[in-house]
C-alpha cells in the first residue's frame with residue numbers, strides 16, 4: 001500500500017496539566033473518508049486540534065504527505081494542506097456568505113473555484129449576499145466546509161458537522177461528503193451521529209480515554225456492531 005497522506009504515531013496531548021491523549025496512532029490514505037468514533041470526552045476533538053496544532057502541548061509524530069508537522073508554527077500547518085472545520089464553525093456574522101467564502105487565504109493550487117462551490121452548494125449561491133447572522137445552522141455548516149474547499153487544502157478535518165442539525169440537513173451534508181469523495185478529497189471526520197457516519201465512512205477508528213481501541217473498514221462494520229454497542233452505547 002502507498003504511504004498514508006496523514007500519518008499520526010504515538011500522539012500525546014495535554015490541556016495544562018491534564019493529560020488527555022495517551023499515544024494515538026492514526027492513518028488516513030489519499031481519497032479515504034475516515035471517521036473517529038467514541039463517547040463524549042474520548043479525545044476525538046482533541047485529536048483533530050492536536051493534528052492542526054491549535055493545541056500546542058503535544059508530543060509524537062504527525063506527518064502529512066511525509067512532511068513532519070510537529071515543529072511547524074500554526075500558519076504553516078494550514079499551508080501544508082490541512083483544512084480544519086471546527087465544531088463551532090467560525091462563520092463571521094457581520095460578513096456575507098460571499099465575503100466569508102473569500103476570507104481564508106489559498107494555501108495551495110487546485111482548490112475549488114467559486115463556480116464549483118456554488119454548484120455543490122446551491123443554497124449558498126442563492127444566499128450569497130446574506131449576512132452570516134441570517135444563516136441557519138445547516139447553511140453555516142455548509143459555508144464552513146465550502147470556505148475550506150476554496151483554499152486548496154488536500155485533507156479536510158471535520159468536527160461533528162451534523163451536530164444540532166435537522167435530519168433533512170444531515171442528509172444534505174452526507175450528499176456533500178459523498179460528492180467530495182467522488183472528487184477524490186480525503187476526509188477525517190469526528191462524529192457522534194453513528195447512523196450518519198456509517199453511511200459515509202470507508203474506515204473507522206474507535207477512541208476511548210485518549211487511546212485508539214479499534215479500527216475497521218466499512219465492510220467489517222457489521223461484525224463490530226456488538227462491541228460498538230458496548231463502547232459507544234448506541
Ligand SMILES: Nc1ncnc2c1ncn2[C@@H]1O[C@H](COP(=O)(O)OP(=O)(O)OP(=O)(O)O)[C@@H](O)[C@H]1O
Pocket residue numbers: 015018020038039040041042043044045046047192
Ligand atoms: N479546553 C479544555 N481544557 C481542559 N480539558 C479539556 C478541554 N477540552 C477538552 N477537555 C477534556 O479532554 C478530554 C477529551 O475531550 P474531547 O473534547 O477531545 O472529547 P471528544 O471525544 O471530542 O468528545 P466531545 O464529543 O464531548 O467533544 C475530556 O476529558 C475533556 O473534558
